[in-house]
Amino acid sequence: MERTKIDLWVGIFVALGAAALLGLAMKVGNLTSNKIGDTYHVSAAFENIGGLKPNAPVKSAGVVVGRVAEIGFDAKTYEAIVTIKIDKRYEFPKDTFANIYTAGLLGEQYVGLEAGGDEDVLKSGDKITQTQDAIVLEKMISQFLYSKASEAEADKSAPSAESTKDKSTELGDAPF
Amino acid sequence: MINIIINKISRLLSGIGHRMIARIWRLGAGARLFILAIIYSGESFKRFHLTLREIYFTGVMSLLIIIVSAFFVGMVLALQGYNTLQKYGSSEAIGVLVALALVRELGPVVTALLFAGRAGTAITAEIGLMKTTEQLSAMEMMAVNPIARVVAPRFWAGVISMPILAALFSMVGVLGGYLVAVPLIGVDEGAFWSQMQANVDVRADIINGVIKSVVFGVACTMIALFEGFDAPPTAEGVSHATTRTVVISSLTVLGLDFVLTSFMLVV
Amino acid sequence: MTSNIVEIDNLSFGYNGRLLHKGINMVFPKGKVVAIMGGSGSGKTTLLRLIGGQIKPTKGEVRVDGHVVHEQTRDGIYQLRRTMGMLFQHGALFTDLSVFDNVAFPMRELTDLPESMIRDLVLLKLNAVGLRGAHKFMPTELSGGMARRVALARAVALDPNIIMYDEPFAGLDPISMGVICGLIRSLNDALGATSIIVSHDVKETFLIADYVYFVANGEVTAEGTPEDLMQSTLPFVHQFVHGEKDGPVPFHYAAPDYRAQLLG
C-alpha cells in the first residue's frame, strides 16, 4: 500500500468523523437552538415546579424564546424560584403570566409565557408575579380517584343492587 | 470419605486461587504495557506516518462494517420505537428515542464491540505472529524498541479511530432511523428533528458519548495489544489469544459502560 | 583493553531449571571469524541470545567490548546492540514490509540518513546477496533461501562490529552457498568486524572460520583452528567432522530406553 494512498484514506476517514460529530452537534443536538443570542434574566416563584429542569425551554405561543437558567428554593416562603433567560429580541409586559406546562401527557416540562396588557416591559432582574404551578400527575390522579370514590358513595345510597355489583368487578375484584 | 471431600474442596480452592493469581498477574502485566506504551509514544507522533498507517488498518478498514451495522441498528430502533410510542400517542418522540439510544449507548458500545471483533483480533493476530516468527526478537536485537515501534502507534491509532467510528455510527444510525420514521412510516419531519434537538444535549449526551468511546478505544486496543504480546509463540497460542481478545474486550466494554454511565448520570 | 570483543566467562544457563550450558568459556578476538558448532538442540542459538542480552545467564557472564551484558540498563543494552548484527535462524523478516523496506528498516530506525542515501545503501546490500532484482517482493513471495539472504542483507545493513550468523548456510543451493560463504569472509575483513557463525556445515564453516568451538552436553568439548580439528583424533570431533552416525555425540535427545517405551 502506497504511503500517499494511506494518507488520503486516513484524511477521508478523519473528515468523515469530524462531519459526523458536527452533524450530531448541529442536527441531532441542541447546539444551534441553545444559542439564543443575548439574554436577560427574570425570575418567577412557583409553589410546585413538578419535573422542570434547568435548560428546559421557555415558550411563548409555542415558540422557544428562552431557557430555564437556574432553579432555586426559597427557604422562607417554601417556594421554588425559577430564573429564566429570555432572548433580548423579545420583550414581555410586566403582567406576563408564567405557567409550567407538560408537552403531551408524559412529556417534558417547559415554561409557558402568556403576555398581559401592561405598558411597562420586564427588565433584567424583574420578578414575574403571576404564576401557575405544574400539574402534578399524581395529584391529578388522586383527585380523580377521590371524586370517583365520592361518586360511588353517592351511587351506593341509591337502591340499585345491580350497579354496585358492576362497580366491584370494574375495580378488579376477584371473580370468586 | 470426609478426607476425600476435604481433599476435593482444597484442590478446588487452590485451583481458584491459582487462576485468580494468574488473572491478577495478567492485569498487572497489561497495565505495565499500557504505561510503557504511553512512555514510549514519542516516536509515534514524531514519525506520524507510522500511526497513520495503523489508523488505516484499524479505522479505515472498519468503516464499512460500522456504517452498515449503524444503518440497520438505526432502522430497527425506529421500527421498534414507533411500535411502542404510537400506543401512547407520542410517535413524534421517535427521533428523540433513536438519537438518545444511539448517542448515549449504542453508538459507543456497539462500535466498541464491532471494533474488538474487526480490528482487535487483527492486532492480536498480527502481534502474536510477529512474536511467533521472531520478528519482535529481531527488532530488539536491532536495538529498536518494539513497544515504541509496534505497540505505541497501534495504541494511538485505536484511541483516535474509536471516537471517529462511534460518531459515524451514531450519525448513520440517526439517518437510518430518519429513513424509517419519516418517509416510510410518515412521522412528521419537523417534529422528528425538533423534538430530537430539544432533548439531545450536546454536553450531557454527545460529549459524554465521545468520552465513552475514547475510554473504550483505550481498553479495546490495549487488550488486543496485550493478548498479542502475551500469546504463546505457537499457532494454537495465537488463535487462543485472538479469541480471548474478543471475549475480554466485550466484557470490559460492557462493564466499563455501566460504570461510566452511572458516573455520567450522577454528576 | 583486550583484543577480545566478546568474552564468555564460565557461563551457565538453563530454561525452566534444566541447565543447558554448564560453565562455558569462549573468546572472540577482534577481526576474526569464529564458529560455534554442535548438535541440534545443544544450545547454540541460546548462546547467541545471551550475547545479545535477550536472556540473562544463570551464572557467569558475557562481556561485549568490556561491558557485562546482563548488568546493563535497557539503554545500555540497546547501545551495545547497535554495534551488533544478527541473522536469525528462521530469517525473521518483517512480513508486513517489502524486501527493500526490510533492509532499510535498521537504517530508518537508527540513523537520520536521507532517503536517497538509504536507497543506494539498500540496493548495494541487496546486490551483494544477489537479490537486487527482488527488492519489491514481499517476504511471503520469497523462497526460504531467498528470505535468508534478505535477512543476511538486513543483518549487515548498518555495517556492525559484531555479526552473528545463526545457520547462514541452511537451505541454500551450492552456488548461493559459495557466494554467501565468500561474502561472510569478505564482509568481515572489509569492515574489520568480528563474525560469530553458528552452523552444522563442517565443510563451509571450516573453509572460512579462523577458530572453531564445539559444544556438546553444555560444555565446550573441543576447540582449535580448522586445521587442528581436521587432524584431531578426539572421537567426538572425528565423528562430527566426518559425519558418522555412531560415536560419542548422541543423535537422540535424552530419552528412556526405546525398547522399554515401545513395549511398556
Ligand SMILES: Nc1ncnc2c1ncn2[C@@H]1O[C@H](COP(=O)(O)OP(=O)(O)OP(=O)(O)O)[C@@H](O)[C@H]1O
Ligand atoms: N524459549 C524456550 N523455552 C524453553 N526451552 C527452550 C526455549 N528455547 C530453546 N529451548 C530449549 O533449549 C535447547 C537449545 O535450544 P537452541 O535453540 O539453543 O538449540 P540450537 O543449538 O540452536 O539447535 P539447532 O541447531 O537445532 O538450531 C533445546 O533443547 C530447546 O528445547
Ligand SMILES: [Mg+2]
Ligand atoms: Mg538454533
